[in-house]
Amino acid sequence: MKCEWIRENIVLHVYGELADDTRHELEQHVSRCGDCAAELKAEQDFHALLSQDRAAEPTPNLLAASRMRLQEALETAPQGSWWSRLAFDPANWLRQVRFSPALASVILILGFAGGVGTTYKIYGSRTVPAGGITATNNTPAVPAEASISGISSVTPIAGTDQVTIKYNTVSTEEAQGSLGDQKIQQLLLYAARNNYNSGVRVDSVDLLAQRTGDLQVREALVYALQNDTNPGVRLKSLGALGQYVKDDTNVRDAVLRALLNDSNQGVRIEALRLIEPVKADGSVRGVLMALAAKDQSQYIKSQARTLLAQLPEID
Amino acid sequence: MVDRQINDRQINRRVDDTMLIREAQRGNRAAFEELVRHYDQAVLRLALHLTGTEHDAQDVYQDAFLKAYKNIGSFRFECSFYTWIYRIVTNLCLDHLRKRSVRKEDAPVAKDSDGGEYDLLDQVADIRAGANPERDLMRRQLGSRIAGALEKLTPRERMVFELKHYHGLKLRTVGEILHTTEETAKNTLFRATQKLRGQLSDMR
Numbered sequence: 429m430k431c432e433w434i435r436e437n438i439v440l441h442v443y444g445e446l447a448d449d450t451r452h453e454l455e456q457h458v459s460r461c462g463d464c465a466a467e468l469k470a471e472q473d474f475h476a477l478l479s480q481d482r483a484a485e486p487t488p489n490l491l492a493a494s495r496m497r498l499q500e501a502l503e504t505a506p507q508g509s510w511w512s513r514l515a516f517d518p519a520n521w522l523r524q525v526r527f528s529p530a531l532a533s534v535i536l537i538l539g540f541a542g543g544v545g546t547t548y549k550i551y552g553s554r555t556v557p558a559g560g561i562t563a564t565n566n567t568p569a570v571p572a573e574a575s576i577s578g579i580s581s582v583t584p585i586a587g588t589d590q591v592t593i594k595y596n597t598v599s600t601e602e603a604q605g606s607l608g609d610q611k612i613q614q615l616l617l618y619a620a621r622n623n624y625n626s627g628v629r630v631d632s633v634d635l636l637a638q639r640t641g642d643l644q645v646r647e648a649l650v651y652a653l654q655n656d657t658n659p660g661v662r663l664k665s666l667g668a669l670g671q672y673v674k675d676d677t678n679v680r681d682a683v684l685r686a687l688l689n690d691s692n693q694g695v696r697i698e699a700l701r702l703i704e705p706v707k708a709d710g711s712v713r714g715v716l717m718a719l720a721a722k723d724q725s726q727y728i729k730s731q732a733r734t735l736l737a738q739l740p741e742i743d
Numbered sequence: 744m745v746d747r748q749i750n751d752r753q754i755n756r757r758v759d760d761t762m763l764i765r766e767a768q769r770g771n772r773a774a775f776e777e778l779v780r781h782y783d784q785a786v787l788r789l790a791l792h793l794t795g796t797e798h799d800a801q802d803v804y805q806d807a808f809l810k811a812y813k814n815i816g817s818f819r820f821e822c823s824f825y826t827w828i829y830r831i832v833t834n835l836c837l838d839h840l841r842k843r844s845v846r847k848e849d850a851p852v853a854k855d856s857d858g859g860e861y862d863l864l865d866q867v868a869d870i871r872a873g874a875n876p877e878r879d880l881m882r883r884q885l886g887s888r889i890a891g892a893l894e895k896l897t898p899r900e901r902m903v904f905e906l907k908h909y910h911g912l913k914l915r916t917v918g919e920i921l922h923t924t925e926e927t928a929k930n931t932l933f934r935a936t937q938k939l940r941g942q943l944s945d946m947r
Contacts, residue, residue, distance in 0.1 A: 445914050480882065481885055490801070621762075
């Protein structure tokens with residue numbers, strides 16, 4: 429019985445899937461049982477034999493072709509309506525409640541406690557003077573107007589002159605540190621993607637450009653190049669990504685997309701300049717041919733033709 | 744220290760994915776395309792090895808991400824996006840394997856875009872330095888035998904073995920992807936390995 433159990437678990441042992449105690453038990457048994465030791469050796473040899481054969485990696489051309497084909501299809505593909513997320517799904521709701529009753533209770537209790545706490549705090553800190561709601565002048569506990577991000581509800585209490593106001597506050601914090609600091613990097617990555625102020629995004633991208641060796645930074649720059657509404661931010665991202673056009677296919681694809689689709693002529697001309705070292709690449713050649721044939725800009729059209737003319741003929 | 748860095752990177756990636764998913768759910772196609780880039784190489788690799796042809800792998804890739812795009816609105820963060828997209832891909836691959844096992848096609852022979860046949864194993868670049876022709880030939884023969892033996896597994900055994908052996912996924916994740924338990928995934932891996940050992944017994 430023991431040997432049978434061991435043999436069933438040897439495969440899992442070889443793949444590192446056994447729990448620590450089970451592994452210990454198996455190793456103890458194998459050290460005493462010759463048959464099971466031989467079985468373990470045979471399984472390890474077989475695993476080593478199989479490991480000589482690796483799954484082929486898709487070629488960069490296959491990956492690029494698949495991406496371009498998908499992009500074309502996405503242009504016409506309808507997306508599931510966003511409100512389907514909000515639609516009430518009784519089965520799903522029941523399943524969630526069944527699996528997380530404790531979490532649901534905690535959220536409920538915290539909700540009540542938060543509500544009671546907020547109301548209590550305002551009651552405790554303010555005394556509304558008779559004859560008007562000019563509470564802000566008399567209640568130092570209420571934050572300054574500039575830090576109130578919104579009023580969520582105003583509820584008069586019937587029969588009294590009291591009023592309950594729920595408001596959200598914001599506060600500005602400051603972080604200082606070197607570019608190598610992870611927290612600083614996270615803030616810059618966040619600012620590059622999300623800030624409403626394009627000046628802040630330009631500054632963030634400018635600083636991130638010094639850290640393009642980090643894959644995450646590069647991805648943020650690619651995102652900015654593709655999505656930022658400000659051409660200055662897109663141009664800065666493009667400049668920072670330039671050195672990776674040759675080696676990073678993600679960067680190359682993003683630059684090609686900017687070359688094809690960017691609404692700003694300056695960004696497109698810069699993208700065209702950057703792809704020059706990889707003009708012989710299949711996908712780049714395709715884009716150049718499209719530009720040379722029918723681009724609206726005479727300059728880009730003639731530049732694309734010039735680059736194509738420099739390429740060797742393909743039979 | 745290194746573990747912590749990897750862990751941090753995984754967390755950052757998850758946060759990043761969450762933002763992209765929410766954007767994609769609001770209809771931002773560029774965000775979805777970036778999300779695709781986080782996973783598409785692994786998806787294409789899985790599809791390529793399982794289907795055996797670049798053409799079929801491209802079809803699986805295309806169908807999987809279009810399906811994800813159409814259904815991203817119903818993604819509720821109950822599992823990771825990784826598990827979700829793998830679930831879609833493995834379902835498509837399983838359909839493909841089932842259809843193929845009915846047709847009884849030969850595995851290692853692939854068709855290029857012009858319809859001509861070639862040996863898929865010839866497409867695998869030998870990246871080892873100083874590889875010699877004799878060893879190269881043996882490696883190709885081994886690859887061909889293994890591919891033949893894999894073809895004899897049931898589609899589900901093949902899928903579990905593929906995800907575990909070639910993609911290094913934990914069996915718990917494999918179970919989640921295939922909508923089954925870790926225990927069932929373990930039993931399936933055991934069966935698959937036993938069958939493969941039987942098929943390749945003369946090679947040891």
